[in-house]
Amino acid sequence: MFEEIVHTDTFVLLTSILLIAGVVTTKFSARLGVPALVLFIAIGMIMGSDGLGFIYFDNASTAQMIGVFALVIILFEGGLQTKWSNLKPVIAPSLSLATIGVLITSGIVGFAAWFILDLGILESLLFGAIVGSTDAAAVFAVLKGQNIKDRIGTTLEAESGSNDPMAVFLTVAMIQIITLPDTNIFSLIGMFFVQMGLGVLIGLLAGKLVVKALNRINLDSSGLYPILSIAFALLTYGVTSLANGSGLLAVYVLAIVIGNSEIAYRHSIFRFAEGFAWMMQILMFVILGLLVFPSDLFSLPVILKGILISLLLIFVARPIAVFASTINMNYTNKELIFLSWAGLKGAVPIVLATFPLLAEIEGSQLIFNVVFFVVLTSCLIQGTTITNLAEKLGLTGPKKTTPMHSLELVSLGKVNTEMIEYEIEDDSAIVGKTLQDIEFPDGAIVNAVIRFDQLITPQGNTKINPGDFLYVLTSKKSKPDVKRLLEEKKEPEEGEAKKSPKKKPKEEQEAK
CATH class of the missing domain: 3.30.70.1450 (Regulator of K+ conductance, C-terminal domain)
Incomplete structure (x- = not known):
């Protein structure tokens, strides 16, 4: 009994230390120009068995569960901040990048991995599927507060928020093909469209229902409204997933509907979701850092193979995918170059890399280590240079001002x-x-x-x-x-209205 209490106390103590360290690193992140998620991962690696040895963690199943839970919260918070007026013009290119772009990226990287990683063709295509998507957690974290032009920033956020279903589908499909050779590929394709359709449909319906519920329900404490909104997000994910739909896409759509509607306690819900999302980012990346063993990750074979694949992904696969999937969509070359460079990898590939581990796919440990190395490389190379590149390409807008929002009266009673x-x-x-x-x-x-x-x-x-x-x-x-x-x-003043005819040059003068 005493040993169990001591174990629980130690767990609480370590959790507090990890959260404090995660919050403090965000300040260093801004000063060093390094994405905070890299520092969160570093904390996990340092605290792990290959570092200071405080925590031994090798449970891929638990890491996967925490990762999915965290992604639900992160996508919910990102969707709340997405303005429909900015999203509407870029829906088509964002969906094209989230589907065709991911497919092209996965295919190019998969065939390259066939030669570089010395795996079978199916296992190599599985690797490509895992790293093919742009990560929502990484993109939201890097773009938050930056003055990148709305059209480009919203395109990236919408792509990263909606491409997870494609990456999950490709990963699960490849694992199914490897483990069950008789799998019907056409049925898998049909399943993908069903998942996407259910994700959008349930997300829209849930969003409308949640907005009505938040506005009509009268809770005894205003602090319960943010918790209720998070509970609805988790419920939406669970219901959609059980219905064989894309739970992550449903949560993102749900959040967009809520964020662009008039809801009670709006400001409290937004701020709570933002803080909770930060906490889940810290927890998720620290856990993923604990899961990897630096002695395996930074071995010479993994480093060499990881660098080759990272360079190919950053400079070949992603640019080809961006340019091919946005043909005739009115993006300039500068904008396409930026979209290519901003295809950050993050938590999703690492979480997806646990799928082969749990399925005991041949070469799964090598796949996990190289995926982890590719994510670190992407964050360090691309994540640290996104803002500077946007400035050099002239894609930064005016400094963002404080938008209109509600400051609710916080009270223990009803207001x-x-x-x-x-x-x-x-x-x-x-x-x-x-x-x-x-x-x-x-x-x-x-x-x-x-x-x-x-x-x-x-x-x-x-x-x-x-x-x-x-x-x-x-x-x-x-x-x-x-x-x-x-x-x-x-209303325009009369003097201003009268100036316009005088500014019309030759037509009126010639008529006179």
Whole structure:
């Protein structure tokens, strides 16, 4: 009994140390220019049996389970942040990259691995399937907070969020073909379309139901709403997977629907999902770092083979896949070069590399080690240079400003009000007006005005200037009317309207 308590206490202590170390490394990550996930993996490798020896971990099944759970949370958080207005124009290229692009990448790398890794052709194609997709966790982590142009950034995020089903399908299909030689390939292709279709359909339906549930249910504590949203994400994954659909795709679609809808406690849900996603990234990459043994990973054969495949993947397979799958989709060469370079590998390939281990495929340990090395190489080479490349190619936009969001009143009891934060733009209709001249809906009142980082106590004669942040306390019933008022644009002045005919040159002058 005493030994079990000591073991539990040790586990809690080590978990706390790993989480603290993971959070602290995010600061070093920004300063060193190295993606945080690389440092998380390094923590796991250092703490493991080949490092300091604090933790011995070689359970691929547990690592796979934790990895899938973490990916659900990460995809959910990424989908919440995806704006439909940015996503809609890039759906076609994103889906093309997520399907055709992954297939091309997997095929090229698979045939190359046949020569480099000295595996059978089927095992080599399995390797290609594992590393063929762009990783959502890596892309979301690297692009978060960067000022890369919306069209390119959204394309990458949508691709990485929707290509996991293709990678999972190809990996599972190849394992099935290897272990069951009589497998019907055409039935596998049909199964893929069923999985994708069910993923999108269930994700859409679940999203609409969750939005209604969040808005109508009245819980005793506001802190329960974020937990409920995460529970719905996990439920969506589970139901979709049991129905033989793509659970990961369903979660991503669910999150997009929720993120682009008006929901109660929106800000709390977003912030909780962001913090939870960070925690799951730390946990997942540390666990994956524990799973690998550095003495095997950094052996000369693995290093040489890993470098060859990494270079081929980065400079040949990914660019061919990007250029081929986006033909006639109005991307410039600079944009395609950036999309090619930003095809980061991360947690998904490592998690998928545990599938052959569990299926006891011949050469599975070599596949796992080389996949791990390829992921590290991709993160270190591509992940550290994405922002610089975007700047050199002229693909960075203006610095991102704080978007409109709700700051809920956190209370242990039931509340029916929210605090709206809104940044006043130059063309806003209320610019230049005083608060007493603005006809706010009943039940709405301005609580604070932030101007140049200074708090201004609102009074009737307080004039609204561009760049001000207004904090408006409103009832949930009046919230849509308040938003419409704040988003209303200024009418063009008569003087400006009269200038336009004068700017028309020769036609009117010749007519006169």
